[in-house]
Amino acid sequence: MSTAQRPGGGGLLGRLADFFDDRTGYRAILHEALYERVPGGARWRYVWGSTLVFAFLVQVITGLVLWASYSASAQTAWESVYYIQHEMAGGWLLRGIHHFMAQAMVVLLALHLLQVVIDGAYRAPREVNFWLGLVLMMLVLGMALTGYLLPWDQKGYWATRVATNLAGLVPLVGPALQQLVVGGPDYGHHTLTRFFALHAGFLPAGLVVMLVVHLALFRKHGLHAKQPLTRPDAMFWPDQVLKDAVAMLAVMAVVLGVILVPAVRTMLAGGTVVPGELGAELGAPADPSLPYAAARPEWYFLFLFQFLKVFEGWGASGEFLGAIVVPGLVMTVMFLMPILGHWQLGHRFNVAFTFGIVAGAALLTGLALNEDYYALWVDPASLAEAERLDAETEGDAAKLAAAVGGDPAKQAEAERQIKRLRKVRHSRAFLAAARQAKVDAARAVELAGRPERIPPAGMLELVRTDPASQGPRLFAQHCASCHAHVDPTDPAAATALAHSSAANLFGFGSAAWMRGLLDADQVGGPAYFGNTAHKEGDMVSFVTGDLADADTWSQEDIAAVVAAMAAEAGLPEPDVGREVVARGRDLVSSGERCGACHAFGDNGTDLGSAPDLNGWGGREWIVGIITDPTHARFYGDSNDRMPRFGVSDEGESPALTASEIGIVADWLRGQWYRAATH
């Protein structure tokens, strides 16, 4: 054969192509792959399968690169995802594409399935391929479910707990199955390694095998053309490929749009775009001891989540029905569709069933969203009456009947309104939890960006010792039953102070706090000693007596004392000058002034009569008084009800650890890490 007759032509490239074709036969393979006949010509309705293959390819590409930076363990998963999202160049974009393409894939799956069912494309000889498609769908959903956990944030952690607990309901093998998936009796390192292996190994490998067979069978049977054919046949390449490519581009554009539109909005509003805040969310690190009331599955699983609520009051059988039996039956019907489809009536049933499922899922999703966001579309004013009745009657039907004057119609209406009020409250609780989740997430990201970086024990340790996030929680749990912590200028302060039985610790250690203490109008009030045993004590009588006497104590004297005490606390304050502080120190120390009762500097006053003012309001001082207020340095025998949080009887552990007391002290003093930009 002369070179001139070869398809490659005589050129160098052509000869090279011939060389490979002789040895591989690639031209025939390419021809086979591309020159598939499309009966009735290329159509948009045939693009769904191709877009799915494209979406999977996108997930493989982005997933492999994510894998190159991801570390699956309870101490490194969140940390490595944080690093990808917030520090690696383009990490936000890569993760965003992976995250939203996964969601697009679920939508495309639904469209592909709908189209196949409506067109009756599952009929003989394509039954096996339909079944393969269903298996592929379950594999994709499995990858979505396993991927949700991998960042090891609160959202993924709590959603996965629910999902794996539901897996435990499968008859006979459930508990073993759950333990195998979780990697032991508790969630931890091996939950992550297993979910990761499933997400990036087992499931995609299975998917590739099934996909190859799915596509091979698709080519074997040929395209299931929608009748009637109105146009002449065309070839797959390039006619249908062009339509497919345009559809893929559209899918990609939507995904990129979801990621980038918030950035455009921010720019239009004149803000600065922080790339790490674009794309996929990253919540606060998973914490099994911290409730997460905003726990919800990914939106496309919301209908299953809501479905469990349908079985209220059914007992154990309800959850079993909702999580296992009904979904199992639906899948069984879907697997039977090709057989049912042999009959025209069966096909109609299949179409109706599929639309029923889609409509049901849409309805449940709507219900779930309505429950969560209900408070947003209810006018709070319309609830005032229900609020009042609910508070008055405390859920007691007899009291409610009396409150509405025994009118059954009015009572029914009142009950309806109270029910609505409950719904609003639940929704508000969800919204508050979702807001708190955002705050916690932002704080974790801020902390992770510290110059000291994340400690070897992982981010959770850092979050758990962070005064900004843990201080309020510890204070609420241990201190707030007596102490208020409320800005006195807040309109709601009066109510909070009235309920407190000890000093308001807002701004403790600041000049403003000290100024209030030395104010005759305030010292005996609820923000200071008003609700304590010291109400009639020496300090109150001193401030309302001696200190109020302008002949003994000038305003400058008091200001100097305030400055000296604020200097002890060491918080950032406006500079008042060294001389003022020195004058204040002399006044505090003087045996004729504060030093008469309080030890300060070298004034020689014995401890025990009044709190030591050395280092007052400083970290060490606050840690000391929380640890043991009965110590002679603080209130000694005159301590009023404050527990010794850091000491306990022999053999017992104290109520608060040294580290926790330090956290409370740092929080009270407002001392915590803040990123420079904040």
Added chain:
Amino acid sequence: MQGHDPAVDEQGARRGFLSKVMALAAGGLATLAPAGAGVWVLLDPLRRKSAAASFLRVTEIEAIPDDGVPRQFPIVTDRVDAWTGFPAEPVGAVYLRREKGSDVVQALSATCPHAGCFVEMEPAEHCFRCPCHNSSFTLDGGIVAPSPSPRPMDELECRIGHGGAVEVKWQNFFTGIAEKVARP
């Protein structure tokens, strides 16, 4: 193929059958080793048991006001996660409550018996509510009907130790079933 000698064919068929069986056996055996080793390791979690339930000191009795209102306390204990040992870590939470004038403390696990979310107190409605699927419980853990939860909140054994220490037997239970069965 050249010629058809029935004897050779028969012999060939017999040998062919033997070859097939042996080929499958050899190939199967060869694959068995990695597959077996793989399954062996994959099943390892079934051998793992959670730490034996033991009484853990949670707080002191004075910290639980005797007003019948539950208070939430963290469960702090040493935890082992595969190769990592976490000393004194919060691993969960309990609600403790005490009736007026009573020295008996009731301990309720904060884990929802429905699907394992974290049950929260709903002070405005004097009840517990799970933020996931709305399971509601009375303050002593009973079911508020209708509820998706198949059983009341899980009560944990609780005793008062030396010096008024409240000790709770920390355990996890299977969720979603009517009986309260402790996880092994």
